[in-house]
Amino acid sequence: xxxxxxxxxxxxxxxxxxxxxxxxxxxxxxxxxxxxxxxxxxxxxxxxxxxxxxxxxxxxxxxxxxxxxxxxxxxxxxxxxxxxxxxxxxxxxxxxxxxxxxxxxxxxxxxxxxxxxxxxxxxxxxxxxxxxxxxxxxxxxxxxxxxxxxxxxxxxxxxxxxxxxxxxxxxxxxxxxxxxxxxxxxxxxxxxxxxxxxxxxxxxxxxxxxxxxxxxxxxxxxxxxxxxxxxxxxxxxxxxxxxxxxxxxxxxxxxxxxxxxxxxxxxxxxxxxxxxxxxxxxxxxxxxxxxxxxxxxxxxxxxxxxxxxxxxxxxxxxxxxxxxxxxxxxxxxxxxxxxxxxxxxxxxxxxxxxxxxxxxxxxxxxxxxxxxxxxx
Amino acid sequence: xxxxxxxxxxxxxxxxxxxxxxxxxxxxxxxxxxxxxxxxxxxxxxxxxxxxxxxxxxxxxxxxxxxxxxxxxxxxxxxxxxxxxxxxxxxxxxxxxxxxxxxxxxxxxxxxxxxxxxxxxxxxxxxxxxxxxxxxxxxxxxxxxxxxxxxxxxxxxxxxxxxxxxxxxxxxxxxxxxxxxxxxxxxxxxxxxxxxxxxxxxxxxxxxxxxxxxxxxxxxxxxxxxxxxxxxxxxxxxxxxxxxxxxxxxxxxxxxxxxxxxxxxxxxxxxxxxxxxxxxxxxxxxxxxxxxxxxxxxxxxxxxxxxxxxxxxxxxxxxxxxxxxxxxxxxxxxxxxxxxxxxxxxxxxxxxxxxxxxxxxxxxxxxxxxxxxxxx
Numbered sequence: 001x002x003x004x005x006x007x008x009x010x011x012x013x014x015x016x017x018x019x020x021x022x023x024x025x026x027x028x029x030x031x032x033x034x035x036x037x038x039x040x041x042x043x044x045x046x047x048x049x050x051x052x053x054x055x056x057x058x059x060x061x062x063x064x065x066x067x068x069x070x071x072x073x074x075x076x077x078x079x080x081x082x083x084x085x086x087x088x089x090x091x092x093x094x095x096x097x098x099x100x101x102x103x104x105x106x107x108x109x110x111x112x113x114x115x116x117x118x119x120x121x122x123x124x125x126x127x128x129x130x131x132x133x134x135x136x137x138x139x140x141x142x143x144x145x146x147x148x149x150x151x152x153x154x155x156x157x158x159x160x161x162x163x164x165x166x167x168x169x170x171x172x173x174x175x176x177x178x179x180x181x182x183x184x185x186x187x188x189x190x191x192x193x194x195x196x197x198x199x200x201x202x203x204x205x206x207x208x209x210x211x212x213x214x215x216x217x218x219x220x221x222x223x224x225x226x227x228x229x230x231x232x233x234x235x236x237x238x239x240x241x242x243x244x245x246x247x248x249x250x251x252x253x254x255x256x257x258x259x260x261x262x263x264x265x266x267x268x269x270x271x272x273x274x275x276x277x278x279x280x281x282x283x284x285x286x287x288x289x290x291x292x293x294x295x296x297x298x299x300x301x302x303x304x305x306x307x308x309x310x311x312x313x314x315x316x317x318x319x320x321x322x323x324x325x326x327x328x329x330x331x332x333x334x335x336x337x338x339x340x341x342x343x344x345x346x347x348x349x350x351x352x353x354x355x356x357x358x359x360x361x362x363x364x365x366x367x368x369x370x371x372x373x374x375x376x
Numbered sequence: 377x378x379x380x381x382x383x384x385x386x387x388x389x390x391x392x393x394x395x396x397x398x399x400x401x402x403x404x405x406x407x408x409x410x411x412x413x414x415x416x417x418x419x420x421x422x423x424x425x426x427x428x429x430x431x432x433x434x435x436x437x438x439x440x441x442x443x444x445x446x447x448x449x450x451x452x453x454x455x456x457x458x459x460x461x462x463x464x465x466x467x468x469x470x471x472x473x474x475x476x477x478x479x480x481x482x483x484x485x486x487x488x489x490x491x492x493x494x495x496x497x498x499x500x501x502x503x504x505x506x507x508x509x510x511x512x513x514x515x516x517x518x519x520x521x522x523x524x525x526x527x528x529x530x531x532x533x534x535x536x537x538x539x540x541x542x543x544x545x546x547x548x549x550x551x552x553x554x555x556x557x558x559x560x561x562x563x564x565x566x567x568x569x570x571x572x573x574x575x576x577x578x579x580x581x582x583x584x585x586x587x588x589x590x591x592x593x594x595x596x597x598x599x600x601x602x603x604x605x606x607x608x609x610x611x612x613x614x615x616x617x618x619x620x621x622x623x624x625x626x627x628x629x630x631x632x633x634x635x636x637x638x639x640x641x642x643x644x645x646x647x648x649x650x651x652x653x654x655x656x657x658x659x660x661x662x663x664x665x666x667x668x669x670x671x672x673x674x675x676x677x678x679x680x681x682x683x684x685x686x687x688x689x690x691x692x693x694x695x696x697x698x699x700x701x702x703x704x705x706x707x708x709x710x711x712x713x714x715x716x717x718x719x720x721x722x723x724x725x726x727x728x729x730x731x732x733x734x735x736x737x738x739x740x741x742x743x744x745x746x747x748x749x750x751x752x
Contacts, residue, residue: 044705
């Protein structure tokens with residue numbers, strides 16, 4: 001078995017591309033969607049069913065895991081893969097984004113960020129070095145540098161100062177990773193720079209000079225709107241290394257994924273399929289539906305009778321409607337499963353379209369179906 | 377395919393026995409434990425995983441289903457089996473017990489019981505005829521007569537008057553069942569009489585004279601204690617028809633099941649494995665444990681490494697402890713699954729011991745393990 005991390009592009013169709021990431025724990029077909037396993041579980045899902053949807057890799061959250069059950073405990077128990085019964089690759093974030101969105105009493109300095117746990121108020125510190133140490137204790141296959149995630153909107157000066165610090169943190173992350181990581185683990189740098197084209201380039205160039213295993217795009221899907229996000233991607237990805245994976249963090253809706261793949265992105269993660277599933281929203285080829293809606297209470301049809309996913313095929317909308325109205329666990333379980341399968345199916349369809357050289361037709365069909373669902 | 381309901385005893389070992397209930401939807405190995413699917417779902421379980429634990433039959437609750445989504449809606453949607461994606465046999469209760477324990481503003485007369493829904497306060501009536509109508513609309517394979525479930529304790533006179541009314545309701549249920557049921561459906565009478573041996577006999581004899589497909593034992597496990605329950609069973613089951621299944625309703629703990637099988641009972645249902653699983657209690661061969669206990673937070677061992685159930689075998693106690701502490705859906709999912717598997721395994725072991733003529737040894741071993749776990 002090859003124990004090195006590698007990436008190769010397989011097919012290119014316009015700016016869109018398919019590829020294969022190799023890790024010692026298995027391969028990842030790109031474009032890839034990574035289900036989010038925040039607290040060492042993809043919420044309301046059995047891992048064998050996550051796997052069966054076609055997911056090659058999961059995402060774990062450093063912030064949540066460092067607080068509970070702690071990285072040291074996960075390490076003593078054999079690492080995150082064994083802990084959560086997932087043998088495939090795992091990518092972890094750096095914890096920075098969630099410190100900003102969840103933790104209390106944050107204080108950021110050049111050294112790192114101190115904060116209080118949202119669970120019990122206990123004090124913690126996250127530095128570039130500590131973030132890498134945690135990710136190595138977890139046994140993460142693909143790790144992220146600690147970066148600063150500035151709010152949106154932010155002015156040029158603020159965005160510039162922030163990305164400069166993130167570049168310095170990237171360098172410190174790389175040194176820590178070189179010291180602590182095991183063979184086959186990978187470290188990605190994160191491109192910041194808000195909506196400013198020249199700052200995005202500056203951030204990218206600063207990272208590429210440090211030669212990371214892959215490049216993440218942070219600071220998008222934070223309220224700037226899809227059009228602006230696509231615009232940033234369009235100006236950024238042509239300058240990104242062709243031989244390294246490109247990961248758009250925290251994105252997104254199905255139409256976000258399609259548009260970003262068209263602009264050359266290889267990897268995604270998002271809580272949307274599981275979170276919306278827990279709240280009764282199901283993604284379908286005709287757009288999203290709210291299964292709690294009374295119009296489904298006697299609808300005998302399943303979410304997708306042509307699907308090979310049991311959650312999509314074997315239960316009527318009327319039954320799902322009943323489960324959500326009765327507050328039964330099985331409702332969130334089935335809709336999370338259905339939505340994850342829908343997302344993986346979308347990725348598979350995009351990969352097939354790219355490899356057949358007809359991705360533009362796929363995008364046109366997808367947009368037409370979206371438009372129909374909005375006017376229906 | 378034989379479309380008639382039937383029961384045959386296979387092996388007898390002392391008073392304990394194994395048998396096979398045949399229904400058009402499949403066979404049920406007895407002694408059988410029926411997982412409870414109150415609102416058309418075994419809580420936090422995928423039906424395919426319920427099946428995989430070894431369950432041949434589920435129980436559905438008439439009271440819950442008549443209120444939401446209503447029996448008429450389930451019927452329009454093709455019946456309860458199709459609705460909840462369970463193709464095997466289903467037994468339904470009459471609704472009477474839960475009217476008494478859950479509904480508001482109850483009024484009981486010779487005609488039946490009126491009450492208000494615990495969900496929305498709407499008024500409803502349940503009569504012997506309506507209960508059978510509902511169970512037929514659901515498509516239940518094994519139906520229960522409506523009975524009165526008197527409180528415990530109750531004096532002789534009260535118990536006597538109550539069982540007399542239940543006998544008259546049994547007769548009305550039978551007439552309704554003959555009119556409304558489909559081929560292959562079965563109707564059980566319910567023996568009442570509280571803790572009074574002669575009243576239990578009177579109830580039984582009154583039902584046997586009406587010739588039901590099986591005989592349920594109601595009004596136990598309502599606070600009288602295990603010793604009293606076993607005493608009632610010991611004096612009752614020798615007089616029950618040998619060629620009809622005997623169903624002890626709403627029971628119970630593993631030790632209740634073992635003791636009742638030893639006294640000739642064939643069928644059981646109880647929410648305990650799923651309810652306790654949702655609250656962090658796991659049943660093991662060494663007795664019940666509370667997985668939230670801090671002593672499990674670094675326990676690398678699974679609940680049962682020799683099990684063929686993924687929930688029992690593939691996750692450490694430390695991970696389960698983490699899931700419950702973090703309030704993750706997967707905790708209740710895995711512990712419900714494990715507990716249901718534990719219960720089905722216990723039934724399988726009892727059936728094997730009876731068929732090998734060594735049930736007394738099984739009981740002795742079981743009691744010894746119980747005693748050890750209490751002193752450990």
